[in-house]
Amino acid sequence: MKFRIKPAPFQRSTKRTTKGIMLELSLVLVVVWFVAILMNYTLMGEAEGTKTILMGDVALVAAFVTDVVTALIIKKNVWQYFVGSYSYVTALIFVLTLPVTVSYYAIVVGIVLAIVFGKIVFGGFGYNPINPAGLGRIIVALSFSLAITGVPGLVSDATTSATITSALNWKDGILPDGFSLGRLFLGNYAGAIGETSALTLLIAGIYLSIRKIADPRLMVSYTVSAFLITLFMGLAFGVANPFVYGITHILVGGLAFGAVFMVTDPVTTPTSPMGKIIFGLGAAAITILIRVSGALPEGVVFSIVFMNLLTPIIDGLVKGKTTDKIGQRWGVILALLVLAIGINIGVAFLGGVA
Amino acid sequence: MGILFSRGGCHIQGHKELTHGKKIITLTDPKAIGKIYIPLVSGNGKELLLDIKEGDYVKKGTRIGVSQGFYVPVFSPVSGFVSGTEKRFNSLTGRPVDHYVIDNAFKYETEESLKKYDYDKVSSEEIVEAIKEAGIVGLGGAGFPTYIKYGAKNIKTILINACECEPYLTTDNLMVVEETETMLKGISLMMRASQAKKAIIAFKEGHSDMKEAILKYIDSYPNIEIKEVKDRYPAGWERTLVWNVFKKEYENLPSEIGVIVNNAQTAMAVAKAVLEGKPITERVVTVSGTAIKEPQNIRVPVGTVVSKIIEACGGYKGEQVFLLAGGPMCSKAQMNDQFVVEKQSGGYTVLFFEEIEAEPCLRCGACTLHCPASLQPVEIKEAVEKKDEKRLQDLKVNSCIECGLCTFVCPSRIMVTESIRKAKLMLKIAAAKAKAAKK
Numbered sequence: 001m002k003f004r005i006k007p008a009p010f011q012r013s014t015k016r017t018t019k020g021i022m023l024e025l026s027l028v029l030v031v032v033w034f035v036a037i038l039m040n041y042t043l044m045g046e047a048e049g050t051k052t053i054l055m056g057d058v059a060l061v062a063a064f065v066t067d068v069v070t071a072l073i074i075k076k077n078v079w080q081y082f083v084g085s086y087s088y089v090t091a092l093i094f095v096l097t098l099p100v101t102v103s104y105y106a107i108v109v110g111i112v113l114a115i116v117f118g119k120i121v122f123g124g125f126g127y128n129p130i131n132p133a134g135l136g137r138i139i140v141a142l143s144f145s146l147a148i149t150g151v152p153g154l155v156s157d158a159t160t161s162a163t164i165t166s167a168l169n170w171k172d173g174i175l176p177d178g179f180s181l182g183r184l185f186l187g188n189y190a191g192a193i194g195e196t197s198a199l200t201l202l203i204a205g206i207y208l209s210i211r212k213i214a215d216p217r218l219m220v221s222y223t224v225s226a227f228l229i230t231l232f233m234g235l236a237f238g239v240a241n242p243f244v245y246g247i248t249h250i251l252v253g254g255l256a257f258g259a260v261f262m263v264t265d266p267v268t269t270p271t272s273p274m275g276k277i278i279f280g281l282g283a284a285a286i287t288i289l290i291r292v293s294g295a296l297p298e299g300v301v302f303s304i305v306f307m308n309l310l311t312p313i314i315d316g317l318v319k320g321k322t323t324d325k326i327g328q329r330w331g332v333i334l335a336l337l338v339l340a341i342g343i344n345i346g347v348a349f350l351g352g353v354a
Numbered sequence: 355m356g357i358l359f360s361r362g363g364c365h366i367q368g369h370k371e372l373t374h375g376k377k378i379i380t381l382t383d384p385k386a387i388g389k390i391y392i393p394l395v396s397g398n399g400k401e402l403l404l405d406i407k408e409g410d411y412v413k414k415g416t417r418i419g420v421s422q423g424f425y426v427p428v429f430s431p432v433s434g435f436v437s438g439t440e441k442r443f444n445s446l447t448g449r450p451v452d453h454y455v456i457d458n459a460f461k462y463e464t465e466e467s468l469k470k471y472d473y474d475k476v477s478s479e480e481i482v483e484a485i486k487e488a489g490i491v492g493l494g495g496a497g498f499p500t501y502i503k504y505g506a507k508n509i510k511t512i513l514i515n516a517c518e519c520e521p522y523l524t525t526d527n528l529m530v531v532e533e534t535e536t537m538l539k540g541i542s543l544m545m546r547a548s549q550a551k552k553a554i555i556a557f558k559e560g561h562s563d564m565k566e567a568i569l570k571y572i573d574s575y576p577n578i579e580i581k582e583v584k585d586r587y588p589a590g591w592e593r594t595l596v597w598n599v600f601k602k603e604y605e606n607l608p609s610e611i612g613v614i615v616n617n618a619q620t621a622m623a624v625a626k627a628v629l630e631g632k633p634i635t636e637r638v639v640t641v642s643g644t645a646i647k648e649p650q651n652i653r654v655p656v657g658t659v660v661s662k663i664i665e666a667c668g669g670y671k672g673e674q675v676f677l678l679a680g681g682p683m684c685s686k687a688q689m690n691d692q693f694v695v696e697k698q699s700g701g702y703t704v705l706f707f708e709e710i711e712a713e714p715c716l717r718c719g720a721c722t723l724h725c726p727a728s729l730q731p732v733e734i735k736e737a738v739e740k741k742d743e744k745r746l747q748d749l750k751v752n753s754c755i756e757c758g759l760c761t762f763v764c765p766s767r768i769m770v771t772e773s774i775r776k777a778k779l780m781l782k783i784a785a786a787k788a789k790a791a792k793k
Binding site for chain 1: 677705745
């Protein structure tokens, strides 16, 4: 008889594994991709629909090849490395942030650089400080700007020649002709393939929260903060309907996609409930700052990657127990929200946007 | 669970069905029990002050010695000659210590060295004195001397813990059913000792056998109530239990809010000590797990060698096992089966050896959301990796009770609890160094 030694506990939950969580997450991403394919087929045409299919395939294959080459270089079992690197999740998130006009070349460069410089150089999955898909999206946005602007409009709306985020005037929030909140919610407009249907994303977000795959604190904090900041901005700017202005902000431009799939990446976001709420709030403040006062039409990915860099600092600020000083913690969150609203309004006025 | 905080806990599989439906068996065969060994060191690692020496004849109930630090007398569980002293592994201190060897004569001659009291007349002081002299300790596993708790003032409620939240263990449950009246009498005595007006027996919901057994007698005890709590581990941890029953928190001890918490079997031991003058000389232990042939509950003298109990349960399955002195969540794996039954031992779990491979930390925060002490285990783990002592101080590492839930829930199968043990050790070493530097 051999008595073996190991630290307690000896019973483990059999319900959840990291592999299971990542697999289920990617299934949800595939569903979103599928919805995007269907919408592009029916609303834009066969060419766009086929392109949407191929975009995902190209990204997945490029991610797989990157993993295989990496495994061969660092001399690991190729299959085990691929299964444990979760690059397929990165590939799916990355490709869903791109519009259908993107070149395959840009997709390949983006995903390879995202995996190499967003993940592998830091030691692989679990050690990356920033969202690799976000990094890939930024690389494509900065290096291939021609490839992703000039998005053709919908077939039924052929005159629109840009994405709604560049067509929309962020300071007054007036929607282009033919657009309504309902249309934005259902997703009948041009944009990145994964971002266009807020309804699909809402269902995905609820599903991921119930299954405890993504933390709703991050999603809700991000979207609610974005809504509150823009609601008060709308009031300050004197727009016709500040409420609609706020809703518009959270329905368009990938904010919902970012909320469900990018803000919630656990590796690159704080671990404590308090930290998660601060993270979402910070990301919302920066998103709106870039949108309204910045030079870029969109700020979701930039804001999330920027907040990723602050994650260790936010984690460090949350001390002791989660039950400590609850009142004080809510006070801090409220103060940060007021600060975020104040900065956004202040910069807009000082910058002459409003 | 709140938006910003969590009181933690989660339902875990109990595996209680392995032994719950079986009758308690008593080990009587002299060969099966063998010699009795009494550790000459108490749980705090200090040697006992001995009353008897090698070669003396002891009876069941003869005082062998008393512990240093907290006063806890130790009694012989059987009658026979003290034939010598032997070094054996000790599960409480985790190291080999001297044991008295008692050649069990199997006559069970009894020495009645303790006073007996009349149930109706015994006074508050007399009860506490009887508990102290009988060496009654917390039988839920902690082994804390019971009389210390009864020194507290302004006690309003006695809370009896029959939750037994460790998987596999069923002794508390079966004993509550078997010795319900003794327990209720013990509780009444505890109420008298502390001048508490009320007592609550708490157990996990779904245990209809305990509920029925208690309800049968409870009419004669108007101040005792029952309370079913949710089956969420660690339901039996003092703080979790007090929160679930009273929705109150305390700083160090539950007596701050007028509560004394005692295990159900401690109440039985109190009744036997006060009314019959009997110290704890035997113990019902659960022997269960996946790698034991016949899991069961078995009554043995305190000081029986665990290998003998394993034999009585048909022996081990398989060649490599984990032998745990207790349940699978908190107990240490033992290096051999030559240690002995202590009076606070609730059972032994034998599991097949398995190696679990960990994945990188996902930082999902599941450990933080499940920690019953509301700590942030993932942050503690990261601070340990960075050797950041300042951060470990900030994270209140020493509030951890090592319940094991952070490791249990981790989807990456990381041994988070072990990181927290390391963190505690790091802080201990740092404090010792700081102290040495001051001198």
